[in-house]
Amino acid sequence: MTVAVNCNARIIGGIPRFGDLDNYSGSFGFQWNKFDRTQLHRHSSEMFWHLTGWTPAELVGIDLLEAGAGAGRLSRVILQETEANLYALDYSSAVEANMRSNGSIAPERFHLCQASIYDMPYPDESFDKVLCRGVLQHTPDFAQSVRALVSKAKHGGQIVVDFYEIRGWxxxxxxxxxxxxxxxxxxxxxxxxxxxxxxxxxxxxxxxxxxxxxxxxxxxxxxxxxxxxxxxxxxxxxxxxxxxxxxxxxxSPEFDNPQRTRSVVRMFEQAGCEVTFSAPGIVRAFRR
Structure with a gap:
């Protein structure tokens, strides 16, 4: 299946760009273009499978959204170790680092764009699975970001996120x-x-x-x-x-908003999800 993408984009460097390119995520574009291959490390595969709890068999042929892909360390794992159709986005110019590193791995399954988590260029209810790692605490409104992710998942689709956790005072x-x-x-x-x-x-x-x-x-x-x-x-x-x-x-980031895990669980429940797993700084949920 192919997810429809909003065509109202500028194409720069072969990458569709949506919205204001001069935004709060500028430091991430700076760091990931300077350190574009630093974390393309063997450890990334273990991290991906541990975070998501997924198996390669359940990702065959599905549409997977990676919101906040950065330089593409997990994009690389998805493209190399699964058969999912990957729709990766980032609000920063880190998309350029991702394309340099991963654009030739499986171009028929790799769809990359620069866009805000609040204005993703995909219809609602488009994705079988949604992944957001290392991003939510760096957005202006954590709860709104959760709702944006949930809106892009199909009913019955799964959302997996991690975040900086508040453990105490x-x-x-x-x-x-x-x-x-x-x-x-x-x-x-x-x-x-x-x-x-x-x-x-x-x-x-x-x-x-x-x-x-x-x-x-x-x-x-x-x-x-x-x-x-x-x-x-x-x-x-x-x-x-x-x-x-x-x-x-x-x-360097403009925003850094850690959260209590129970608060993030509540955000997902209020957004219409059933939370099936939570651990310090991790939530997995299905959209009802």
């Missing part, structure tokens, strides 16, 4: 949320350069702290949680590059 007591009011106003080049110049000593302090009873103090380093989030098999060069990318990703 301490969630925002760290360097990230203390410094973001300043860093998100810096130019992308200036912020990336500042992180790069200080990265090595911060990583050294991080690696020392995680070996001691003072491990919890790493939250006050202006550095991504390396020990808690990185695959264990990265080379030293990969580890540094991931740390540079992910630390920039912490401090």
């Amino acid at each position: 301490w969630t925002k007591v760290n360097a990230k949320y203390m410094l973001r009011p300043f860093t998100r106003r810096m130019s992308n080049d200036r912020l990336l350069g500042l992180i790069d110049r200080n990265l090595d000593w911060m990583m050294a302090v991080h690696d020392t702290l995680v070996k001691t009873p003072l491990r919890h103090l790493t939250r006050f380093l202006p550095l991504v949680d390396i020990a808690g989030t990185f695959p264990p098999d990265l080379t030293p060069a990969e580890r540094r590059e991931w740390a540079l990318l992910d630390t920039f990703d912490m401090f």
